[in-house]
Amino acid sequence: MTDKLIRPFWEAAERKELITCCCNRCNRDIWYPEEKCPDCGGDTDWRRLGTSARLLSWTTVQRQINGAFEVPYTPAIVVPDDAPEVQLVTQLFLSEGVLPACDMPLQLEFRELTPLQGEAFIAPVYRELKQ
Structure with a gap:
């Protein structure tokens, strides 16, 4: 099974959507996905591109x-x-x-x-x- 950090990306691809990991605090886009932002330490989520x-x-x-x-x-x-x-x-x-x-x-x-x-x-x- 796909790694849990990247799984949402592939699930979105199945729906024909492109998403990227981003920081909820500073809004930085983060690729390859991380659980925490490497800049500010904030939690991350996904946004559609x-x-x-x-x-x-x-x-x-x-x-x-x-x-x-x-x-x-x-x-x-x-x-x-x-x-x-x-x-x-x-x-x-x-x-x-x-x-x-x-x-x-x-x-x-x-x-x-x-x-x-x-x-x-x-x-x-x-x-x-x-x-």
Whole structure:
């Protein structure tokens, strides 16, 4: 079973919602979730995020080296527009001919991901923002 600190994140993903841990006292967004705020020591809870983000970093895995997913796939780090302190590890699903670029605007969607071992799960992933 998923660790109790991150379980609400995955339960929200099942509902097609993206949430982040945040401090009830100072309102700091905290990722990876913590029971107490590392800044002020306040209790934490969860808040819903919007659907837009910016691409911070990525790589495209072409060759299977002890990986979890069928290749090729593109793991990435994205920064949600409404939570600039948060850096989420996710996957990119870009349209044919679209290349990733730093600070690229992205749109949230939810997909069922199937690891090579284990059960399929719903995850927040990103694609290019359609204009």
